[in-house]
Amino acid sequence: MNYNIGSGWFNDLAHVDTVRHEIAAILDSIAHTLSQAESEGEKTSGRFGLEPEIKRLLSEAENLRQGVFRLLVLGDMKRGKSTFLNALLGQNLLPSDVSPCTAFLTTIKYGAQEKVTIYYNDGKAPEQIDFQQFKLRYTIDPNETKVLEKGEQLAFPDVSHAVIEHPLPLLGKGIEFVDSPGLNDTEARNELSLNYIYNCHAILFVLSASQPCTLEERRYLQNYLRDKGLNIFFIVNGWDRVRDGLVNPDDVEALQLAEERLRTCFRSNLAEYCNHNNKDIYQQRVFEVSALNALRARIKNPNADLDGTGLPPFLNSLNRFLAKERAVAEVERTRTIANQVYNRFCEVIDRRVPLLDNSVDELKQKIKSIQSDFDKLSDISNRFQLEIRDIRDTKAKDIADSFRNYILNLETTFEEDFIASQPDLDYMQFFDKNNRAVFYTSFKRAFERYMNDRITAWEFISKQELAAVFTQLEEKAASYRAEYGQILEAINCKLIGYRFYAVGHTYRSNQFETWADTVMDVFGAIPDSMNRGINSFNYFWVRVFAIVAASLILQFATILFAGITLPVLGAILGGIGVVALQAEYVRRTLINATRKEFAKHLPQIAEEQWRPIFEGVQQCFNDYANLIGTRINSDINSRKQELDNLLKQKQSHEIDIKAEAKRLKDLEIEIQSQIKQIDLVRESL
Numbered sequence: 001m002n003y004n005i006g007s008g009w010f011n012d013l014a015h016v017d018t019v020r021h022e023i024a025a026i027l028d029s030i031a032h033t034l035s036q037a038e039s040e041g042e043k044t045s046g047r048f049g050l051e052p053e054i055k056r057l058l059s060e061a062e063n064l065r066q067g068v069f070r071l072l073v074l075g076d077m078k079r080g081k082s083t084f085l086n087a088l089l090g091q092n093l094l095p096s097d098v099s100p101c102t103a104f105l106t107t108i109k110y111g112a113q114e115k116v117t118i119y120y121n122d123g124k125a126p127e128q129i130d131f132q133q134f135k136l137r138y139t140i141d142p143n144e145t146k147v148l149e150k151g152e153q154l155a156f157p158d159v160s161h162a163v164i165e166h167p168l169p170l171l172g173k174g175i176e177f178v179d180s181p182g183l184n185d186t187e188a189r190n191e192l193s194l195n196y197i198y199n200c201h202a203i204l205f206v207l208s209a210s211q212p213c214t215l216e217e218r219r220y221l222q223n224y225l226r227d228k229g230l231n232i233f234f235i236v237n238g239w240d241r242v243r244d245g246l247v248n249p250d251d252v253e254a255l256q257l258a259e260e261r262l263r264t265c266f267r268s269n270l271a272e273y274c275n276h277n278n279k280d281i282y283q284q285r286v287f288e289v290s291a292l293n294a295l296r297a298r299i300k301n302p303n304a305d306l307d308g309t310g311l312p313p314f315l316n317s318l319n320r321f322l323a324k325e326r327a328v329a330e331v332e333r334t335r336t337i338a339n340q341v342y343n344r345f346c347e348v349i350d351r352r353v354p355l356l357d358n359s360v361d362e363l364k365q366k367i368k369s370i371q372s373d374f375d376k377l378s379d380i381s382n383r384f385q386l387e388i389r390d391i392r393d394t395k396a397k398d399i400a401d402s403f404r405n406y407i408l409n410l411e412t413t414f415e416e417d418f419i420a421s422q423p424d425l426d427y428m429q430f431f432d433k434n435n436r437a438v439f440y441t442s443f444k445r446a447f448e449r450y451m452n453d454r455i456t457a458w459e460f461i462s463k464q465e466l467a468a469v470f471t472q473l474e475e476k477a478a479s480y481r482a483e484y485g486q487i488l489e490a491i492n493c494k495l496i497g498y499r500f501y502a503v504g505h506t507y508r509s510n511q512f513e514t515w516a517d518t519v520m521d522v523f524g525a526i527p528d529s530m531n532r533g534i535n536s537f538n539y540f541w542v543r544v545f546a547i548v549a550a551s552l553i554l555q556f557a558t559i560l561f562a563g564i565t566l567p568v569l570g571a572i573l574g575g576i577g578v579v580a581l582q583a584e585y586v587r588r589t590l591i592n593a594t595r596k597e598f599a600k601h602l603p604q605i606a607e608e609q610w611r612p613i614f615e616g617v618q619q620c621f622n623d624y625a626n627l628i629g630t631r632i633n634s635d636i637n638s639r640k641q642e643l644d645n646l647l648k649q650k651q652s653h654e655i656d657i658k659a660e661a662k663r664l665k666d667l668e669i670e671i672q673s674q675i676k677q678i679d680l681v682r683e684s685l
Contacts (some may be wrong), residue, residue: 074206
């Protein structure tokens with residue numbers, strides 16, 4: 001099959017972009033209809049109190065118009081991330097020699113003019129440069145990279161990130177790429193990428209066929225991407241170089257055997273990240289690619305046949321995910337919002353039309369009769385928030401205590417865990433005074449990785465515990481929601497009863513079922529199924545525990561190495577004969593000294609970190625409780641305002657009941673027609 005990037009992917013994305021704008025226009029139209037209805041209500045039977053719904057429609061419309069599919073590109077040093085991105089773009093935009101210690105996040109987005117904007121950390125104003133300057137200024141020699149890496153230095157410490165704008169058609173159809181720094185096990189560097197993970201629709205993780213699934217790559221996947229509910233596409237780059245590693249590149253059988261060994265290795269390490277709803281989607285998520293060959297072909301001919309580069313299967317799968325799965329889910333969410341607004345409007349007019357017949361005194365009496373019901377709705381809000389906060393205090397203490405106990409027990413398994421995760425340290429460098437500083441840098445980073453692994457292991461367990469608590473709260477929310485709905489039914493019954501009206505509008509006795517989504521949305525703030533990667537929940541862990549982890553690692557790294565240098569050096573130099581010069585002896589002595597120094601500080605660190613963990617978990621529950629309270633109070637106030645507006649209008653002038661009932665019915669029909677337009681557009685996806 002001949003394939004070029006523009007033929008399939010571009011057309012599908014262009015269609016998604018068109019659908020987004022069409023639905024955004026429909027949402028604008030619905031919002032306009034409701035706004036006009038509210039304005040007209042000031043002259044007739046009163047405003048409906050639908051300002052929150054109008055705002056919600058306009059916000060969703062703007063989100064659709066501004067919507068992009070943002071793809072985060074991750075990968076270790078020299079995996080060909082930039083080459084891969086350049087191949088997708090069809091232009092050699094990105095420097096291809098940027099390494100982990102020098103790189104910074106670079107967003108590639110659509111712009112009418114070609115330009116690069118550099119953003120700084122020190123408050124300096126952003127700077128615009130051209131592409132040639134960008135490549136020359138921010139590409140350094142790989143040998144210099146190694147020197148900087150050993151000294152844990154950044155080549156461009158003042159740079160925050162860069163934004164590349166380009167009028168490429170692909171970017172103009174709603175695709176943005178975020179090229180990340182290479183993988184690194186220090187919290188400060190990984191935080192740059194982590195901040196973007198939950199704002200991206202998919203991750204493109206670039207691996208190398210020449211170095212399959214290194215320890216750093218496996219650690220990064222486990223620590224940062226595992227069980228986060230993320231959509232990850234794995235790009236095994238340089239697949240064409242598998243042949244180059246053979247003694248006889250023309251030996252077909254040897255090539256097949258080498259490729260099968262590689263595929264077995266990648267599957268064993270990546271399969272757990274390629275599972276969706278207990279379904280194996282490995283074939284739709286892992287791709288063997290030759291990015292350099294694809295880039296060369298596209299530079300010569302933008303519409304080049306890319307068969308043999310591995311890009312066609314990847315692009316087909318990514319296209320299916322973005323233009324079908326993600327786009328359909330996006331439109332479905334929009335349709336749900338529109339329907340909730342429509343149901344809310346129907347609920348309002350189902351009350352408004354019958355109440356038009358009431359005199360001022362009758363309406364006053366009815367409003368007075370339901371004040372206690374409004375109090376009951378407020379009581380539901382208060383009781384639910386109180387229950388959330390009661391659980392908050394208990395669970396925050398439990399999790400903070402578990403963290404303290406976990407930290408205190410690290411001494412027990414320190415040697416086993418540390419050695420298992422750091423197999424490549426050259427301990428003999430310690431004995432050489434010329435290399436001792438280099439070794440300490442390596443050992444310090446190894447210790448940071450060890451701590452990161454341990455904190456991640458605890459975090460995984462605690463997330464499951466907290467997720468179970470929120471599952472219980474979800475069940476409680478359903479109970480409160482049902483109680484809330486019953487009270488609303490009682491309010492409706494007191495206001496309008498169950499009867500037919502000559503104006504041709506019928507009260508629907510099963511109305512609660514019709515607008516149940518609106519009530520559900522009031523209680524819908526809970527990040528349900530949090531253990532399956534809901535964004536708001538994962539953002540909490542990134543926000544709270546990344547800070548705690550970074551602080552914890554920094555504390556240990558600072559105090560630990562200040563206390564072990566002389567004792568270890570003395571112990572090794574005091575060893576007996578050649579034994580003291582053996583790597584195993586140095587290793588045992590160094591790790592034993594590290595463990596002892598580590599254990600001395602564990603109680604202090606555990607106590608110091610208890611409070612941040614406790615308060616962080618508390619804040620998670622507080623955010624939820626506050627959001628629930630805000631939503632319920634807004635709902636109650638809008639219902640009260642709706643009735644007060646009607647009473648005010650009745651007191652000020654005579655309402656033409658027949659004309660007003662017709663106006664409201666016509667509005668319902670108009671909005672219903674607009675909702676159907678969304679369905680028609682949705683069917684085209």
